[in-house]
Structures are given as structure tokens and as C-alpha cells.
Amino acid sequence: MLKETAGYLDDMPMNIRIVNIKNYPLHYHYDHEFIYVLKGSIVLKCGSSIYKMQQGDVFIVNDSEVHGIYDCSNDNVVLMIQINADYFCKQFPTLEHNVYRTMEKEKVNEEIIVLRNLLLKIAFNDLTKHPGYQTTNTNIMVDVLNYCDKNFKSFYFEGRVVMHKRYDYPEMGERLGRIIDYIYEHHSEKLSLRELAKKEHFSEAYLSKLITAGTGLGFRELLAFARVEESEIILLSGSEKISSIAAKVGFSTTAYYEKFFQKWFGCHPEEYREKYADRIKGNSPELVFELSESDALSIIQKSIQNLSFESGGFEAGRDEAQKLLERKREQQRKEILEAYEKTNRSHEEILRFMLGSADEDEA
Numbered sequence: 001m002l003k004e005t006a007g008y009l010d011d012m013p014m015n016i017r018i019v020n021i022k023n024y025p026l027h028y029h030y031d032h033e034f035i036y037v038l039k040g041s042i043v044l045k046c047g048s049s050i051y052k053m054q055q056g057d058v059f060i061v062n063d064s065e066v067h068g069i070y071d072c073s074n075d076n077v078v079l080m081i082q083i084n085a086d087y088f089c090k091q092f093p094t095l096e097h098n099v100y101r102t103m104e105k106e107k108v109n110e111e112i113i114v115l116r117n118l119l120l121k122i123a124f125n126d127l128t129k130h131p132g133y134q135t136t137n138t139n140i141m142v143d144v145l146n147y148c149d150k151n152f153k154s155f156y157f158e159g160r161v162v163m164h165k166r167y168d169y170p171e172m173g174e175r176l177g178r179i180i181d182y183i184y185e186h187h188s189e190k191l192s193l194r195e196l197a198k199k200e201h202f203s204e205a206y207l208s209k210l211i212t213a214g215t216g217l218g219f220r221e222l223l224a225f226a227r228v229e230e231s232e233i234i235l236l237s238g239s240e241k242i243s244s245i246a247a248k249v250g251f252s253t254t255a256y257y258e259k260f261f262q263k264w265f266g267c268h269p270e271e272y273r274e275k276y277a278d279r280i281k282g283n284s285p286e287l288v289f290e291l292s293e294s295d296a297l298s299i300i301q302k303s304i305q306n307l308s309f310e311s312g313g314f315e316a317g318r319d320e321a322q323k324l325l326e327r328k329r330e331q332q333r334k335e336i337l338e339a340y341e342k343t344n345r346s347h348e349e350i351l352r353f354m355l356g357s358a359d360e361d362e363a
Helices: 110-128 133-151 170-185 193-200 204-215 219-237 242-248 254-265 269-279 293-311 314-343 347-354
Strands: 014-027 033-039 041-046 049-054 058-061 067-070 077-083 155-158 161-164 287-290
Touching: 014 110, 014 133, 014 269, 014 293, 033 041, 033 049, 033 110, 033 293, 041 058, 049 161, 058 110, 077 110, 110 133, 110 293, 133 170, 155 204, 170 193, 170 204, 170 219, 193 204, 193 219, 204 219, 219 242, 219 254, 219 269, 242 254, 242 269, 254 269
Parallel strands: none
Antiparallel strands: 014 067, 014 077, 014 287, 033 058, 033 077, 041 049, 041 067, 155 161
């Protein structure tokens, strides 16, 4: 059974596990999940991408993404936090459509340090269970989701691997995040660049350039990627015809679906189904072992100490990283305002200038 259904306690809208993983078969769920490698290494397959995760890496599995974990070091320890989408969607209405990516080449940066800090606090509170820890952890997860909205909603493509994209200008990342969310939400519809440009109040030419500069793909190619990725659940869940799947996810012809599936997954859809049939949940053993409370608390405390050393203190680390980010954003705001005052350009022209493509007239 490809779908995994999680149960939650009434007073805790998240499941927190500290585990050693030998094999976690391919599956999906409707809730976001945070995977934080505390020790050792794992290989995570998510959609068409495969990530080799080392100690300190954090990955966010988004709603309905097919993922599994395998080829792990024997001593791996992983913190897994799965959140109740029904609960958090009340505060974050677009959560089910939000796409977050955290993996990037640069291992240490302010954004990841802050995210690690928040996740470790949740794990520590869950293990020590001080009075009111459920409410405390729920509030921290709200902070986590707000932070992810601001810092991890944009991505780019490195070969067939989807990586987190960092921007010098936060406004650009936020705008691209909205565009990506919209494309995923409406992937099965006849979505056009003109419609999207109208929604974002940009010319088609400029929006096309913005998407390409931000993701490395053109609009049509990004839309095709979203459709192919969304098709994976249907493909692995049964024996539905390839032509039927292609139509369901929005492709005009089966040939186009097969072409783009081959590009991202490296093989024909039918071949992919046969290749992974034995590795989905229910057909492959789930070898995931919970650590004892004492061992779990020990590794969490050690991770806190390591993070403190890395960022200058568990509490101070978060505060300092936040201050750095605020200073960076304030400087960027000043640069934007200075550019506006100096050139008297329109908002669109300023963003084009930031992209390094200030052509005379894109409209």
C-alpha cells in the first residue's frame, strides 16, 4: 500500500520519532514531514531526485511526495517530525500546496542553523515532557512553518536533483515560491504563462525570464515537471494505463508525458512502475527502529551541543542567525529603495535589474 496514514493525539498535532533506519519503503502521505539526520548517513529518494544525506542535513517531504529511505549507514540516527495537515492548515491555508526544499551544496548557513535549532527544541521538549510541552511544541512548529515560508519555498534543478535555491533578494524568492505553488496546485489544468503573468502583474516575457533565472527551467518545462511528479502516485498505486495517467495530470498527449517522464525519471513510465513495484510500502519490509528514551535524549543533547558550538549557543545561535538575516534583509530593502530613487524605475524594472537582465523593454 503506497499511502501511509498517520494518527495524531488530540493534544499533539505532530508525531515525533528518533529512529535508526535500515529500510523505509516508498510511500506518501498528505502531511509534511521533517527528516533531520542526527548521526551517520542515509539515502533518501523523493520523486525523481535522490539525496545522499549526511549528519546535519534536513529535508522536508511535502504533501503527497513519494519518498523512501535506504542504503543507510549502520549507526544512523534520524529525527522525523510529521505534522497534522488538518490542524496546521487552519493557520496556513496554502500548506497542502506549499513546496519546500532545504538541501543545497552549502552545508552551513544561517537559515539551516535556525531550522535545526527549532526542530531540536521540539524533540527535546517531547522527550523531557515539561508541563505544557504540547502547546509549546505546537507554537514552535508554527514558527517553523513561518520560517520555511520565508526561506525554503524556492528551488532549482541540478541535473535531475531538485535543490534549494538561495536568493540575495528575498522578494524574488517569495515571488517564485508563490509561482511554484500555483503551478503545482493547478498542474492538471490548461495553465498558461499569460494567465500566470496576469496574476502576478508582470509581462509574459519578464515572467518567463524570472522563472528561467530562478529554477533553470522554462515555464512549460516546469509545468511538465510538476505534472510528471504528480503522476508518480497514480503510476505506482496500480495498473492504470499510461495514456489515462497522462490525461489525468494534464498532458495533451501520451507521447509528451512519456517524453518528460523519461527526462526526469530516466526511464519509461511502465519501466519505472516495474522497477519500483517491489520497493513500495507493503511489498518491501519496513525496518525502522525506535531508540530508547535515554538513547534518544542523549543524541538530542549531543546535537544541541554541536549546534551550540556551530552557532555560538543554542538560544544565542537562533537569535544571532535571526539578527544576521534581519540585517541582510534590511540592507537589501535599502538597496532596492536606493535603486528606485536613483533610477525612478517601475517595480518590474527594479526586479529585472536585480536579475541582471535590465533590457530596455520586455513588455
